[in-house]
Amino acid sequence: GVVTENVYPQVFDLERVEVLRGPQGTLFGTGSMGGTVRFITPEPSLTQPSGFARAEGGVTRNGDSSYEAGVAVGGPIIEDRLGFRVSAFYQNNGGYVDRMPFTGSTITDKDINDEKTTVLRGALKIAAGDALLITPSITYQRKRKHDGYFWENISDASGSRFNAGWDQPQPSTDSFTLPALKIQWTLGKTELISNTSFLYRSLDRASDYSAFNWFALVGDPTPTAPVPDYRVTSNASVRQNSFTQEVRLQSTDAESRLQWVAGALYQSSRLYTNQYVVDPLLPQLSQDVYGAPIADIFGEGLVDGIYSATIDQWAKDTQAALFGQLDYALTSQLKATLGARVARTELKFSRFFGGPLLCKTCTGSPESTGGSTPAAHPVTPHVGLSYEPDAHNLYYLSAGKGFRVGGVNNPSVPTARPGCPGGLQAPATFASDRLWSYEIGAKNQFADGRLKTQASIYYIDWQDIQQSVSANGCFTSSYKDNLGSAKVRGFDLAVEFKVIDNLSVALSGGYTHARYSSNAFGAPASGTGVRPLICSGGSFQRRSSTGPLKLLGS
Numbered sequence: 305g306v307v308t309e310n311v312y313p314q315v316f317d318l319e320r321v322e323v324l325r326g327p328q329g330t331l332f333g334t335g336s337m338g339g340t341v342r343f344i345t346p347e348p349s350l351t352q353p354s355g356f357a358r359a360e361g362g363v364t365r366n367g368d369s370s371y372e373a374g375v376a377v378g379g380p381i382i383e384d385r386l387g388f389r390v391s392a393f394y395q396n397n398g399g400y401v402d403r404m405p406f407t408g409s410t411i412t413d414k415d416i417n418d419e420k421t422t423v424l425r426g427a428l429k430i431a432a433g434d435a436l437l438i439t440p441s442i443t444y445q446r447k448r449k450h451d452g453y454f455w456e457n458i459s460d461a462s463g464s465r466f467n468a469g470w471d472q473p474q475p476s477t478d479s480f481t482l483p484a485l486k487i488q489w490t491l492g493k494t495e496l497i498s499n500t501s502f503l504y505r506s507l508d509r510a511s512d513y514s515a516f517n518w519f520a521l522v523g524d525p526t527p528t529a530p531v532p533d534y535r536v537t538s539n540a541s542v543r544q545n546s547f548t549q550e551v552r553l554q555s556t557d558a559e560s561r562l563q564w565v566a567g568a569l570y571q572s573s574r575l576y577t578n579q580y581v582v583d584p585l586l587p588q589l590s591q592d593v594y595g596a597p598i599a600d601i602f603g604e605g606l607v608d609g610i611y612s613a614t615i616d617q618w619a620k621d622t623q624a625a626l627f628g629q630l631d632y633a634l635t636s637q638l639k640a641t642l643g644a645r646v647a648r649t650e651l652k653f654s655r656f657f658g659g660p661l662l663c664k665t666c667t668g669s670p671e672s673t674g675g676s677t678p679a680a681h682p683v684t685p686h687v688g689l690s691y692e693p694d695a696h697n698l699y700y701l702s703a704g705k706g707f708r709v710g711g712v713n714n715p716s717v718p719t720a721r722p723g724c725p726g727g728l729q730a731p732a733t734f735a736s737d738r739l740w741s742y743e744i745g746a747k748n749q750f751a752d753g754r755l756k757t758q759a760s761i762y763y764i765d766w767q768d769i770q771q772s773v774s775a776n777g778c779f780t781s782s783y784k785d786n787l788g789s790a791k792v793r794g795f796d797l798a799v800e801f802k803v804i805d806n807l808s809v810a811l812s813g814g815y816t817h818a819r820y821s822s823n824a825f826g827a828p829a830s831g832t833g834v835r836p837l838i839c840s841g842g843s844f845q846r847r848s849s850t851g852p853l854k855l856l857g858s
Contacts, residue, residue, distance in 0.1 A: 311480055311505055311544075314423050314445060316358075316393035317376040319346045326741045326762075327706030330629050330643035330686040331565065337706025337739055346378065348387035348429035348439065353379030365464045367400025368415040374423075385431050393423040401454045406469040406515060416451035416468065435490040446479040452511075469515065472537060476509035480544075493557040498550070505544035513538045513581060517612075517661075522593055530592040536612070537582045546573040566628040573621045581661065583612035602660030613662045617655035619712055624648050629686070641688035641702070651733070652676040653712045677733045682707040696749040703742045708770065710735040713783040730773075734784040739766040754802040764792040792818040 322342040324332075332340045346354075355377035362370045378389030399415030427441035452474045454466035484501040513536040552567030586606060590598040599605050607614050629643030653676070688702035712733050745760030768786040796814030803809060 311478065311503075313343065313443070314393065314395065314421050314447075315343045315345065316374040316423055317345055317389070317391035317425060319344045326702065326743055327684060327686065327704035327739070330627055330645050330684065330704070337708045337737075345425070345427075346376075346389060348378050348389040348427050350380050350384050350387040350429060350431055353377075355379075364398055364400045366466075368398030368418060370398040371396050387429045388427065389429075390426045391424070393421075395419075395421040397421075399450070400464075401451070401466045401468050403451070404458055404467040404469060405471040411467070413451075413473075416473070417449070417453065419447065419449045421445065421447045437486075437488040439486040439488075441484050441486075443482040443484075444479070446477070449474075449476045449478075451475070470512040471514055472510075472512040472535060474509070474511050476507065478505070478507045478509075480505040490556070493555060493560075495554055495556050497552050497554070499548070500550075501548050503544065503546040503548075505542065507540075507542035507544075509540050511538040511540070512536070513583075517581075517583065517586075521589065531585055531589050534585050534589055536586075538579060539582065540577070540579040543576040544573070547571065561633040563631040564629065567626075569623070569625045569627070571621075571623045575619045575621075577615070577617055579613070579615040580611050581613040581659065582610055583661075584610050586612050586660070598660060603663040604660050607659045611659055613657070613659035615655065615657045615662075617653065617657075617712075619651060619653040621651050621709070622649070623709075637692050639690050639692075641686070641690070643686040645682075645684045647682050647684075647707075648679060649682070649709045649736075650676060650679045651709065651711065653733075655712075677710050677712075677735070680707075680709065680736055682736070682738070696753065698747045700746070701742075701744040703740065706739045706741060708737050710770070710786075711784065730783045731785055734770055735768060735786050737766070737768045737770045737786060739764055756800045758798040759796070761795045762793065764790075766790045766792065788820050789822045790818055791821045792816065 322340075322344065324340040324342070326339060328336040328340040355375070357373075357375040359373040360371065364370065372393070372395035374391065374393035376389070376391035378387065380387045397419040399418035401415070401417040402411045403413040403416050404411050423443070423445045425441065425443045427439060430438040430440075432438055450473065452468065452470065455469045458467045458469055459465060481504045482501060484499070486500075487496075487498040489496040514534060517536045518534060548569070548571045550567060550569045552565055554565035555563050557563075583606065587598040590596065590601045594601050606612060625645050625647035627643070627645035629641065631639060631641050633639050684705045684707050686702070686704040688700065690698060690700040692698045710733060713731060741762065741764045743760055743762040745758070748757050749755065750757075767789045769788055769790060770784055771787045772782050773785050773787070774782055794814060794816035796812070798810070798812040800808055800810040
């Protein structure tokens with residue numbers, strides 16, 4: 305859709321990072337089909353004050369300087385009853401791309417791709433009795449980019465000279481606020497944990513569509529005569545709200561052979577997006593290039609006399625799940641794991657779009673689509689077995705299922721380009737994909753712990769893969785569909801040797817072999833009417849586009 309990137313938190317005050325490989329749907333759910341990365345921030349202390357600060361700087365060849373600085377402090381406000389933790393962070397990534405507009409060969413702006421990020425976080429911990437802890441927190445982040453990426457055809461990567469042909473600035477501002485509330489209640493040998501959060505995200509972005517539109521409509525990638533001042537700007541905005549509530553009850557008796565956790569999750573996410581392509585010179589382009597008014601060529605005129613395409617849409621994604629996991633010590637050395645998550649997911653959407661570049665029925669008024677994807681009821685089990693003969697050796701095997709929900713495509717309207725057969729229709733939605741992952745591995749220590757090794761072998765069976773289909777000139781934009789399946793296998797190995805007490809040497813490596821196991825066909829190739837192969841029973845490959853660049857949703 306209009307959103308082209310996920311929000312990524314710049315965590316400064318960080319206690320540790322946990323990387324969990326393979327599907328983690330049993331305990332962490334919501335699309336964790338390939339693995340989970342957990343950023344763990346320090347808890348406010350009720351007893352011990354602490355703090356730290358860090359600053360870094362650097363320079364880029366033929367670019368601007370970069371720097372960042374952050375500070376975090378925390379400690380008790382009321383001993384054993386109330387504590388706090390606050391942090392602030394600022395980062396400036398200096399630009400290294402210069403603007404060289406496609407209308408000339410001179411640099412007009414330097415270091416245009418700089419990026420500035422501000423992060424603020426605060427948390428309290430309240431001990432409301434000996435068994436109840438309440439931790440409210442709030443995180444705010446704002447990221448501002450001044451422009452985009454470089455163009456390879458006008459750059460010299462070997463000489464560290466990077467240029468972009470955009471004629472217009474492409475600023476974007478992406479910010480989010482994330483309040484959260486964690487409640488921990490100890491009940492004898494069990495613990496009840498409640499996590500509540502609400503994400504509000506706001507994204508505003510301007511994009512230079514001049515070269516895209518010109519290439520799609522005329523064929524020459526550099527807008528020149530007969531309309532030398534042809535400029536197109538896409539203005540897009542996103543408003544995203546996501547509420548998540550999770551409750552889990554888990555055992556805390558470390559002496560028990562049975563450890564367990566059970567819980568429930570509810571999540572409701574709303575996404576509001578719009579995109580308006582400002583294209584006031586399209587009528588002149590139509591007249592000069594095609595020799596006819598815009599309405600004759602595209603079926604209708606500009607919206608409000610200025611927009612060649614407009615999109616207004618919203619989507620609501622809801623998920624509800626029950627999950628649980630048991631870890632049972634069969635012996636003092638052998639432990640078995642069994643878990644599962646049962647969920648229900650549903651996606652509803654509505655969209656209004658108009659303008660000559662999205663003309664479908666050409667009624668002169670905005671068209672609309674909407675509805676919902678079929679409710680999915682994924683069941684994602686997880687099983688494992690681990691053997692630990694002593695404190696220095698661990699052997700394990702595991703199998704788990706991963707699941708990722710489907711979504712909604714941008715409006716993708718068939719074009720009238722020669723070679724594109726009639727009756728084409730891009731899917732309004734795409735379905736979920738899923739996989740099974742199997743792994744066997746070992747973690748060992750030798751020579752009194754001076755030599756540590758980790759090794760694993762894995763196999764993944766991936767079905768109904770969500771893939772982007774190129775427009776190939778037969779549609780006004782690309783779209784996603786469920787295409788093909790794949791088999792992935794490989795291994796990895798990590799070795800660390802402590803030469804002396806303060807010096808260690810580490811070596812790691814891995815191998816992955818991935819192959820499509822079924823064929824999938826995409827949109828017809830422009831000028832042929834043939835549906836090209838996107839994937840086949842060979843190694844991963846991507847089909848190159850032979851038609852014009854996509855106009856929207858790029």
